[in-house]
Structure formats: C-alpha cells, structure tokens
Amino acid sequence: MPTNGAPLGTPTKVTQGSQTKGGIGESTLRPDGTLKVTGEFAYSSDMWHEDMLWGQILRSTVAHAEIVSIDTAEALATPGVYAVLTYDDLPTDVKNYGLEIQDTPVLAHGKVRHHGEPVALVAADHPETARRAAAKIRVEYRELPVITDEASATAPDAILVHENRDDHHIGHVPHPNIVHRQPIVRGDVAAARARADVIVAGEYTFGMQDQAFLGPESGLAVPEEDGGVHLYIATQWLHSDLRQIAPVLGLPEEKVRMTLSGVGGAFGGREDLSMQIHACLLALRTGKPVKIVYNRFESFFGHVHRHPAKLYYEHGATKDGKLTHLKCRIVLDGGAYASASPAVVGNASSLSVGPYVVEDVDIEAIALYTNNPPCGAMRGFGAVQACFAYEAQMDKLAKRLGMDPVEFRQLNAMEQGTLMPTGQPVDSPAPVAELLRRVKAMPMPPERQWESSEGADVRQLPGGLSNTTHGEGVVRGVGYAVGIKNVGFSEGFDDYSTAKVRMEVVGGEPVATVHTAMAEVGQGGVTVHAQIARTELGVAQVTIHPADTQVGSAGSTSASRQTYVTGGAVKNACELVRERVLEIGRRKFGSHHPAWATAELLLEGGKVVTDGGEVLADLVDVLEGEAVEVEEEWRHRPTEAFDLRTGQGNGHVQYSFAAHRAVVEVDTELGLVKVIELACAQDVGKALNPLSVVGQIQGGTTQGLGVAVMEEIIVDPKTAKVKNPSFTDYLIPTILDTPTIPVDVLELADDHAPYGLRGVGEAPTLSSTPAVLAAIREATGLELNRTPVRPEHLTGT
Amino acid sequence: MRVNFTVNGRPQEADDVWEGESLLYVLRERLGLPGSKNACEQGECGSCTVRLDGVPVCSCLVAAGQVEGRDVVTVEGLADFAKQRAQHGGCSTGATGACGTSLQDARQWAAKGQDSQTGEGTELAPIQQAFIDAGAVQCGFCTPGLLVAADEMLERNPNPSDADIREALSGNLCRCTGYEKIMDAVRLAAARQAEAV
Numbered sequence: 001m002p003t004n005g006a007p008l009g010t011p012t013k014v015t016q017g018s019q020t021k022g023g024i025g026e027s028t029l030r031p032d033g034t035l036k037v038t039g040e041f042a043y044s045s046d047m048w049h050e051d052m053l054w055g056q057i058l059r060s061t062v063a064h065a066e067i068v069s070i071d072t073a074e075a076l077a078t079p080g081v082y083a084v085l086t087y088d089d090l091p092t093d094v095k096n097y098g099l100e101i102q103d104t105p106v107l108a109h110g111k112v113r114h115h116g117e118p119v120a121l122v123a124a125d126h127p128e129t130a131r132r133a134a135a136k137i138r139v140e141y142r143e144l145p146v147i148t149d150e151a152s153a154t155a156p157d158a159i160l161v162h163e164n165r166d167d168h169h170i171g172h173v174p175h176p177n178i179v180h181r182q183p184i185v186r187g188d189v190a191a192a193r194a195r196a197d198v199i200v201a202g203e204y205t206f207g208m209q210d211q212a213f214l215g216p217e218s219g220l221a222v223p224e225e226d227g228g229v230h231l232y233i234a235t236q237w238l239h240s241d242l243r244q245i246a247p248v249l250g251l252p253e254e255k256v257r258m259t260l261s262g263v264g265g266a267f268g269g270r271e272d273l274s275m276q277i278h279a280c281l282l283a284l285r286t287g288k289p290v291k292i293v294y295n296r297f298e299s300f301f302g303h304v305h306r307h308p309a310k311l312y313y314e315h316g317a318t319k320d321g322k323l324t325h326l327k328c329r330i331v332l333d334g335g336a337y338a339s340a341s342p343a344v345v346g347n348a349s350s351l352s353v354g355p356y357v358v359e360d361v362d363i364e365a366i367a368l369y370t371n372n373p374p375c376g377a378m379r380g381f382g383a384v385q386a387c388f389a390y391e392a393q394m395d396k397l398a399k400r401l402g403m404d405p406v407e408f409r410q411l412n413a414m415e416q417g418t419l420m421p422t423g424q425p426v427d428s429p430a431p432v433a434e435l436l437r438r439v440k441a442m443p444m445p446p447e448r449q450w451e452s453s454e455g456a457d458v459r460q461l462p463g464g465l466s467n468t469t470h471g472e473g474v475v476r477g478v479g480y481a482v483g484i485k486n487v488g489f490s491e492g493f494d495d496y497s498t499a500k501v502r503m504e505v506v507g508g509e510p511v512a513t514v515h516t517a518m519a520e521v522g523q524g525g526v527t528v529h530a531q532i533a534r535t536e537l538g539v540a541q542v543t544i545h546p547a548d549t550q551v552g553s554a555g556s557t558s559a560s561r562q563t564y565v566t567g568g569a570v571k572n573a574c575e576l577v578r579e580r581v582l583e584i585g586r587r588k589f590g591s592h593h594p595a596w597a598t599a600e601l602l603l604e605g606g607k608v609v610t611d612g613g614e615v616l617a618d619l620v621d622v623l624e625g626e627a628v629e630v631e632e633e634w635r636h637r638p639t640e641a642f643d644l645r646t647g648q649g650n651g652h653v654q655y656s657f658a659a660h661r662a663v664v665e666v667d668t669e670l671g672l673v674k675v676i677e678l679a680c681a682q683d684v685g686k687a688l689n690p691l692s693v694v695g696q697i698q699g700g701t702t703q704g705l706g707v708a709v710m711e712e713i714i715v716d717p718k719t720a721k722v723k724n725p726s727f728t729d730y731l732i733p734t735i736l737d738t739p740t741i742p743v744d745v746l747e748l749a750d751d752h753a754p755y756g757l758r759g760v761g762e763a764p765t766l767s768s769t770p771a772v773l774a775a776i777r778e779a780t781g782l783e784l785n786r787t788p789v790r791p792e793h794l795t796g797t
Numbered sequence: 798m799r800v801n802f803t804v805n806g807r808p809q810e811a812d813d814v815w816e817g818e819s820l821l822y823v824l825r826e827r828l829g830l831p832g833s834k835n836a837c838e839q840g841e842c843g844s845c846t847v848r849l850d851g852v853p854v855c856s857c858l859v860a861a862g863q864v865e866g867r868d869v870v871t872v873e874g875l876a877d878f879a880k881q882r883a884q885h886g887g888c889s890t891g892a893t894g895a896c897g898t899s900l901q902d903a904r905q906w907a908a909k910g911q912d913s914q915t916g917e918g919t920e921l922a923p924i925q926q927a928f929i930d931a932g933a934v935q936c937g938f939c940t941p942g943l944l945v946a947a948d949e950m951l952e953r954n955p956n957p958s959d960a961d962i963r964e965a966l967s968g969n970l971c972r973c974t975g976y977e978k979i980m981d982a983v984r985l986a987a988a989r990q991a992e993a994v
Contacts, residue, residue: 039832
C-alpha cells in the first residue's frame with residue numbers, strides 16, 4: 001500500500017550552530033531544502049488519502065457560446081464514477097467568485113466566455129476513469145461571435161461579455177466591455193510638447209505570457225465530520241481563497257479549514273482560484289476525499305496569464321536630452337473575467353512613465369473584457385508591459401538625439417524626492433542612475449567565445465547543437481534597460497499581515513515558533529522568518545509552523561511584499577514577545593541587578609544582555625515554566641486610491657528598481673538569438689538573505705528573457721482558442737537558453753521599511769525584456785516593436 | 798495487470814495497473830514514491846526523471862508495463878545509490894544497471910532512522926547537498942529530476958565544462974532559479990567529488 005499517506009503539513013525545525021547566529025543578512029540555507037532534495041517535501045499534487053477519489057473538470061471547447069444543453073447521463077453511468085456536477089448542482093445562491101469582482105462562474109451557467117471554461121465536474125476512483133467519463137458528457141453549444149481586441153470590444157454593436165454589470169467600475173468606464181480605466185493627467189502636456197526639439201512615437205505589442213510554474217494546480221479536499229471540509233492546497237493566499245470558497249459551499253469560514261501544501265512555484269498564477277471549489281464540491285457531494293491534479297494542458301487553461309497589451313507612446317525631448325512630456329495609452333486584454341485586471345490597470349498607468357522625471361503627462365490605461373483567456377497577476381503586474389514600451393522609447397530618443405542610451409537615461413533618471421505622475425513623492429532612495437552606472441561598469445563577456453583551435457563550439461552559438469552556423473552572419477548587440485516596480489498592494493488596500501510568535505523552553509533550550517499563513521511558494525519566506533526570529537529573540541532554534549488558516553491572514557505572496565509585510569509582522573510579533581520576556585525577567589530577576597531597570601536590554605545568544613554586552617540572565621531561566629505567545633497584525637504605511645479622473649494620489653507603498661545589460665548574438669540570416677549574458681544591478685534596501693536575493697534576481701531576469709525571445713500563448717484571433725497549451729509549443733527558457741546572470745546588489749535602506757528592506761522579486765522581471773530587445777535591435781538595426789521576438793521578425797520572412 | 802520491478806534496490810509489485818498508466822503514475826500513486834514530479838506529463842520538463850537500468854528517462858513517457866523485471870532509481874533512492882557507487886569506487890553503469898542497490902543494502906536503507914518532519918539525520922548524495930548549499934532549490938519542483946540527471950552526468954563526466962553541464966541538463970526545466978545556482982551546484986558537486994578522490 002502507498003505510504004505517503006496522511007496529508008500533513010511540514011513543520012520545519014531550523015537549528016543553527018552557536019558560531020553562526022543565522023540572523024538577518026546571512027545566507028542561511030532553506031529549512032525545507034533537505035525535504036526538497038530527497039523527494040519527501042509534500043507538494044499539493046503529492047497528497048494522498050485512503051479511499052480518495054479523483055476529480056476531473058470538463059472545459060469548454062469553444063470560446064464564446066450559449067450552452068443549449070448538458071447531458072451527463074452516460075458519464076454518470078460509467079463504472080467507477082461517483083458524481084457528476086454541473087451548475088445546477090451548486091448548493092447555494094453564490095455561484096461566482098473573483099478576487100475583486102465576483103464575475104467568474106464556478107461552473108458555466110448558460111454561456112461560456114472563453115476557451116477552456118469549466119462546465120462540469122466528475123469524481124471517479126481512477127483519474128483515467130474520471131477523464132473518460134468527462135469526455136462522455138455531451139454539451140451542445142450555440143456559438144456566438146468572439147470579442148478579441150479593442151476594436152471588437154468597443155464597437156457600438158459589440159456583444160457584451162458580461163451583461164448587467166453592477167461592479168464598482170461600471171460607473172466610470174466608457175464601455176461595458178472595459179473592466180476599468182485609469183487616466184493620469186499632470187502638468188500641461190500641450191505646452192511641454194511645444195518645447196520639445198524631438199518627438200518620438202511608437203506602438204508596441206506585448207504578447208501573452210504564462211507563469212508556467214512547474215507544480216500543476218492541485219489539491220486534496222477531505223470532508224470532515226462536522227459537515228465542513230479540509231483543503232490541502234497550493235495557493236498564494238490562503239485567506240483570500242477561503243473568502244471566495246466558503247460562500248459557494250454554503251459553509252461558514254470556520255468549517256473550511258485550509259492548510260498550505262507544498263507549492264511548486266506561483267509567479268502570480270495562483271492568486272486566483274483554480275480547482276479549490278471544484279475539489280470541495282466533489283468531496284462534500286461524495287463524502288469522500290477528492291484529489292484534483294491538472295496536467296500541463298489543463299494548467300494552461302486553469303490559471304490567468306499576463307495581460308497582453310498594446311501600448312501607444314509619445315515622448316518629447318529637448319536637444320540637450322531632457323524629456324519634455326509623455327502621452328501614452330495602454331490597452332490591456334483582460335480576457336473573459338476580471339481577475340486582477342483593475343489593479344493591473346492601476347499599476348500600468350501609475351508606472352507608465354518609468355523611473356524618469358517627466359512632469360507633464362497624459363496617461364490612460366484600460367483593461368478590456370474579451371473572449372480571450374482571462375488575464376491577471378503575473379510577476380511584474382502591469383509594470384512589465386509599460387517598461388517594455390518606455391525603454392524602447394528611451395533608446396529611440398537617444399538615437400534621435402545622438403546620445404548614448406545609458407547617459408540619456410541617467411540624465412532623466414528619477415531620484416529621491418522626484419514626484420511620480422500621481423503626485424506621490426518618492427521618499428526613499430531611487431538610485432536609478434547609479435544602477436545603470438553599475439550594470440554598465442560590469443566586465444563585458446569576451447567576443448566570439450565560441451571560437452577555439454578545434455573550430456566553433458556550436459553549443460555557444462545561436463542555433464546551438466542544431467549546427468546552423470559556425471559564426472557566419474552572427475552579430476553581437478548590447479542593450480540596456482531600467483525599470484520601476486511598486487512593492488505591496490496599492491491604492492488604499494488594507495495590506496496587512498499577521499504573525500504568531502511563541503517562545504518557550506524545549507529540551508533545555510529556548511525555542512521560538514513562528515506561525516503565519518504566508519504561502520511559501522519557493523521564494524524563501526520561511527528562511528527569512530527564521531532569520532528574523534533569531535535576530536530579534538536571540539535564539540538558535542526556530543520552528544516554522546505550517547501555514548494554515550488557524551492564524552490570521554498573511555496577505556498574498558505577490559507584489560514583492562512578503563518579506564516586507566509578513567517579515568514586518570514577524571519582526572513586530574517578536575518585538576512584542578521580547579517585551580513580555582523582559583517583563584518576566586524583571587519580575588523574576590529584577591532585584592538581582594540594577595541594569596534590569598535602567599539599561600536597554602537585548603536578547604542575544606540565548607541570553608538577556610544589556611546594550612553594553614553584560615549578561616543578566618539565561619533565557620532558559622527566564623522562561624522556565626512560562627511560555628510567551630503573541631499573535632498580532634502588522635501594517636505598512638497606508639496608501640490612497642488614485643483619483644478616477646486625474647490619477648492623483650499616494651497610491652504606492654514603496655518602489656523597487658533594477659537595471660539590466662543584455663549582450664546577445666544574433667544569427668541575422670536565420671533570425672536565431674543567443675543571449676550571451678544578462679547582467680543585473682538592483683537596489684534591495686537590505687538583503688536579509690543574500691543568497692535568496694540573488695536567486696530571486698536571476699529567476700526574475702530569466703522570466704523576462706523568456707518573454708523577450710520565446711514565450712507567448714498564441715490565441716487564434718478568429719476563434720479565440722488557445723493554440724499552444726503545452727511545453728512542446730509554449731517554450732520557457734532551458735538551461736541552454738539562459739546565459740550567465742551576474743548580479744550587483746545595492747543596499748540603500750528605505751527608512752520606512754523593516755530593516756530598510758525593499759521588495760525584490762519583481763523588479764528584475766521588468767528591465768530584462770527590454771534590455772534583450774535593445775540588444776537585438778542594436779545587432780540587427782530593426783525597430784522591433786513587439787515582444788517576444790520570433791525568427792521571422794528578424795529575417796522579414 | 799501486475800508489474801514486478803525493482804525500485805531503489807527493493808523489489809516492488811504493483812497490482813491492478815491499468816495498461817495506460819505511466820511509470821510515473823505507478824511510482825507516485827501506487828508505490829508511495831511521489832518524489833518524481835508531475836510537472837508536464839508529456840516528456841518536456843524532466844521533472845519526473847528517473848534511471849531505468851541506469852539510463853535517465855522521463856518516467857511519464859514510460860508505460861508501466863515496460864518496466865517489468867527492470868531496475869528503477871528515483872530521487873528517494875539517490876543518496877543510497879550514490880553511496881553504493883562511492884563504496885564501489887565509482888562505476889560505469891552504462892545501461893546495465895550494475896549500480897543498482899542490492900536487496901540487503903536496500904533493507905538497510907529502508908530501516909535507516911530519519912526524522913521525516915525535518916529531514917534531520919538524512920544522509921544526502923553529494924549532488925543533493927550541493928543543491929542545498931548553492932541555493933539551487935527554490936520551489937523545488939524541478940529539483941528531483943535535475944538531481945537524477947545531474948548525478949548521472951557526473952557519473953559519466955566527473956569534470957564537466959559549463960557547456961557540458963548545460964547540454965546534459967537541457968531536458969530539465971526550472972522556472973524559479975534562472976539556472977545560475979543550479980550551475981553553481983553542479984560545479985560544486987564536481988569539485989567536491991574531485992577533492993574526495
């Protein structure tokens with residue numbers, strides 16, 4: 001019998017030797033590392049339960065259609081099938097869910113709005129039985145015309161993707177097929193434009209990128225005796241899932257228990273629900289545990305993607321190289337359901353200028369409802385698309401002015417004190433010019449490094465082992481880019497986190513336990529939490545409790561926010577624990593030494609010490625017979641909504657900056673690109689774990705490389721159907737496609753943030769793509785206004 | 798159908814296997830060995846890489862019936878596999894499976910005390926330790942397949958160039974790390990291996 005049995009979370013004990021204190025600033029190793037290299041770490045798809053069933057989702061084969069009928073009889077009669085559910089089986093009046101707007105049907109009702117929309121569910125005793133039964137469900141569709149772009153969405157007679165909208169954006173959008181619109185106007189663009197010596201305009205296209213996390217959407221729902229359900233799940237935000245799941249099931253939130261399972265990557269693709277409600281519905285209907293695991297094909301339909309975008313940019317500059325104004329219009333395709341589109345619009349508009357000083361702006365960003373696949377959160381979140389466009393513009397302007405592209409950027413770089421187009425001052429270091437200087441100063445990779453005495457090493461050439469060139473037609477190019485990303489949830493969102501910290505003596509040693517609901521998705525939050533607890537509480541041993549809903553919300557593992565916000569919550573809870581520990585110490589030992597009353601006291605090396613280093617007591621003695629526990633919410637500075645007409649408002653918490661230099665070699669005859677090196681300089685405020693910080697930067701850089709030269713979900717414009725839902729046809733960078741990524745980490749503290757840190761995860765995804773594009777442009781002389789670049793764009797074939 | 802084969806040196810018998818089931822499914826769902834991962838189930842990502850008679854294969858593309866009578870090594874058995882190899886002074890398996898663990902050794906392995914909650918007390922293969930030390934593990938979903946592939950490469954080529962490493966691992970996708978730390982880990986394992994000789 002299988003023995004990977006009980007679906008338990010994985011408490012993780014972290015012990016450091018007395019030599020290494022393992023606090024913040026050190027590259028401590030992942031507490032889950034051993035489990036992950038031995039294959040024992042329990043991911044959501046590894047869950048197993050005695051007597052469990054397998055769930056399968058039937059998805060629409062067309063993008064836009066009325067459902068005429070659904071016949072489940074044959075599926076239900078299949079031996080081994082326990083349940084078949086459709087819209088009619090939903091238990092309550094709540095039949096939709098959504099992050100902000102509840103417009104997404106749990107199961108299609110009368111209509112499907114995109115290719116791959118869930119229509120019916122099957123539970124069976126074997127996954128293949130479930131798949132085959134699902135294939136026996138007969139759905140009759142009456143197809144409708146598809147809305148696929150701005151023109152078809154906003155045509156006067158356009159079919160509405162959602163009739164009867166009543167969300168809070170409908171009042172300010174110019175058309176019901178526009179989810180949200182955010183203009184930003186500041187200064188006097190007409191007057192500034194008149195001052196410009198050169199004006200550069202461009203129309204840019206950004207393709208649809210997929211998060212392509214490796215661990216597929218999956219989980220196990222176990223019905224419980226009290227009528228509730230326990231869901232073991234991979235997600236980015238347990239409490240957000242819970243808020244959406246419970247009403248559909250008709251259960252109070254306390255009867256839906258959620259435990260985080262191992263998460264195989266996320267990158268934004270797990271912010272929305274996927275199979276969570278489906279698994280719970282099947283478990284509650286059958287009374288049996290139900291496991292659902294998507295395969296890769298289904299995963300491409302099972303989560304939102306990065307918004308493809310059209311971006312219309314016009315900049316002006318004076319002949320001495322100062323930017324005069326920006327007019328831009330960003331059209332994001334949100335697909336069939338809202339997901340995170342409104343927030344992506346807010347980001348795209350407010351970060352559309354980039355890290356530059358431009359006082360006169362006229363900006364508009366919108367997201368469309370179409371019948372294309374739903375789009376939402378992905379690493380970089382609206383800032384990525386804008387960065388691609390404004391950095392292309394910077395290169396064009398520099399060229400027109402005959403200036404060096406890096407110097408031109410530095411001349412216009414924002415700095416601390418610069419006002420954002422929203423009027424918000426950047427009130428912490430903004431070392432944009434310095435990051436560009438650093439990335440430019442890195443040594444260049446040698447020319448023609450494929451050459452050797454034995455001839456060309458084709459592995460290092462464009463085309464690789466396909467042996468398409470030995471260097472003929474290969475041209476090198478170098479490109480630069482820099483970007484700005486906000487950190488944390490913006491626009492007035494109550495972006496708090498909760499941490500529970502306990503301190504007690506276990507086995508003769510002081511031990512801290514950190515319990516949060518933070519989703520560890522690979523980023524290393526668990527490593528950092530242990531480091532923070534050691535620094536604040538002076539203990540060697542920290543236990544990281546599994547993340548679940550038995551503790552308050554930690555917010556989402558997204559927006560580069562978790563080290564800042566849940567890290568901040570852990571720090572705060574530790575400080576409160578420390579106060580309580582010191583109170584106990586004063587009560588027990590205060591009469592032994594006057595410093596208990598007079599000195600600043602710290603916890604270090606398992607002891608209570610004065611700030612002068614004098615030891616007052618051993619923590620074991622202070623905590624003998626006592627345990628201290630604190631659960632507390634923590635908040636960063638509040639933000640404001642953007643004004644709906646002017647876009648003004650202190651909308652963001654913090655900004656994060658990275659710059660890239662790309663070196664590429666292009667086989668100009670075949671249009672094949674080899675990225676030779678992709679160097680990055682990033683300001684991280686304070687690197688709590690330098691090893692993890694560099695890992696984040698290299699990972700983000702590589703996702704940016706992917707969308708520069710290979711990654712795109714292709715949607716047929718005639719049918720709105722996805723044409724490449726597989727790793728055979730949707731390519732992500734392999735180790736052969738990925739160059740060396742030297743990283744220069746700058747640490748300029750943000751005084752508003754815990755330890756001065758700055759969110760790290762997203763900024764490197766922004767500038768990577770335009771740097772690669774700039775390098776390819778330099779190599780080929782082509783304009784290249786779309787990404788990803790494909791061979792035919794380089795050869796004109 | 799019934800399938801008899803050896804996994805990490807231990808004879809295994811899987812019953813009621815449907816003919817369409819993959820080796821990956823049998824390992825994960827019937828034998829309680831979920832270490833081999835299911836990232837694409839179409840032979841593109843390498844996360845399910847195991848050794849079949851010594852040869853690295855995508856276990857998602859191997860029909861369960863094909864492994865009848867053969868030897869499989871998964872990430873769960875990698876530490877022991879590497880230990881056996883080291884004790885026998887290294888070996889060139891080719892496709893013979895000569896490095897397979899004997900039944901007696903496997904029993905010893907199975908009985909080894911370890912804390913499944915923390916992984917403490919776990920003996921690791923050099924490549925596993927190197928992945929931890931170099932920061933090559935983030936979400937970890939690609940890790941088992943990469944470990945099996947990298948270990949096999951180092952067995953064949955103890956002193957690989959960077960181009961060799963990239964070529965050998967080009968069938969294993971990773972979405973988190975950008976591969977730099979994976980390169981570091983393989984270089985580290987190779988260097989430690991050279992030092993130990």
